Amino acid sequence: MTDTKITTFWSAAGGVGKTTLAVVQAQELARQGEKVALLDFSETRPEICRHLGLPFLSPEEILPAIEEKPMVTGKIFARKGNLHVFTGVPLEQFEMFQEKHFAAIIQGAREKFKNSIIDTNAGIFFSATAAALKASDNINVVLRPDMPCLEDTAAMINFLSERWGINRNRFKFYLNRILPGKGELDRETAEKILGREVLVVSQKRTKPENRLLKFFRKGGLIHAHKSL
Numbered sequence: 359m360t361d362t363k364i365t366t367f368w369s370a371a372g373g374v375g376k377t378t379l380a381v382v383q384a385q386e387l388a389r390q391g392e393k394v395a396l397l398d399f400s401e402t403r404p405e406i407c408r409h410l411g412l413p414f415l416s417p418e419e420i421l422p423a424i425e426e427k428p429m430v431t432g433k434i435f436a437r438k439g440n441l442h443v444f445t446g447v448p449l450e451q452f453e454m455f456q457e458k459h460f461a462a463i464i465q466g467a468r469e470k471f472k473n474s475i476i477d478t479n480a481g482i483f484f485s486a487t488a489a490a491l492k493a494s495d496n497i498n499v500v501l502r503p504d505m506p507c508l509e510d511t512a513a514m515i516n517f518l519s520e521r522w523g524i525n526r527n528r529f530k531f532y533l534n535r536i537l538p539g540k541g542e543l544d545r546e547t548a549e550k551i552l553g554r555e556v557l558v559v560s561q562k563r564t565k566p567e568n569r570l571l572k573f574f575r576k577g578g579l580i581h582a583h584k585s586l
Contacts, residue, residue, distance in 0.1 A: 362468045365475050366494040368487070369501070370510040372480040375534045376500040379559070380477040381406060387473050388440035395435065395467035395474040397444040399460060399486035402479060404446025412436040412443055417451045424459050429466045442471065447486070460489035468493075482514055491524060501533045501556070503543040508551055515552075531556040 367380040377400070384396040398406040407414050415436055423433035435442035444463055447455050467474040476494065478487040491497060499515070501507055518524045533548055533556050548556040 361472065363473050363496065364464060364468060364490075364494045365473070365496045365498060366478055366490045367476065367498045367500060368478050368491060369480045369499060369507075370514045371502060371507045374480070374500045374502045374507065375536060375559075376480075376498075377406065377477050379498070379500060379532070379534070380475050381409065384441060384473075384475040387475075391440065392473055393440050393442065393471055395442050395444070395471040397463060397467065397474060397476040397490075398446035399444075399476050399478045399484075399490050401447055401452040401455075401484045401486050402449045404448060406477060407436060407443060407445040410438055410441070410443065412438055412445060415445045417447050417454060421454060421459065424462050424466075429462060431466045431470055434463060434466065442467075452484075452486075455485065457485040457489045460486045461493060464489060464493045482518065488522075491518060492522065494528060497524075497529050499529050499531050501531060501543075501548060503533055503535055505543060508543060508548055512551055526554075529554070533558045535559055 365383070367376040367383075369376050381396065384394050387394045396406065398404040400406075404414075406412075413436060415434070420434050423430040434444055436445055437443070444467075464474065464476070476490045478484075478490050481487070482491075499511060501511060515526070515529060519526050531548065531552060531554055533543070533545055535558055545556050545558050
């Protein structure tokens, strides 16, 4: 398929809300009538299927389907409406999967779906994360509003750019202010340290899911608010 887009939600630290953002963006695209791949690349604790009420697909059954030529995508994704979900690999089985397997899943999704959304582990030390970051057209970096998270993010992006050759223009930054009690870092400070535009996810409504859904319906991460 031509004109496809791979978008990865990534962070340097855990607990920033990237999984929620990834799921809501995928749901919003599906609501608009698109068939969307949602890939749970959290190798330590994949949870997207539980949140969506989908069965967890057995990694032992998925692996042969990935290695078939051509890859049997129907055996890799659980479906809920227009959402096609790769349900992930738990920690006790992740050694079965190499970076090439995750890269093959991404390529299969690229060939079948116009939009693929990937939720990754925080950090850079998992093969699934490496495959996602290298293959993505857009990398949505979710920031917790505190200085340690920001400093870790800047250091890791330097590494990804210098060691892995990932173009810095592929990184888009989102300061997640729906996290109560997580810090008071402002957008201006974040932009000064990162040297890039930082958009803010608002926190002015009641439930995080409702806030994010309205956020995406107003234009999503492309037209995010720059201030609260």
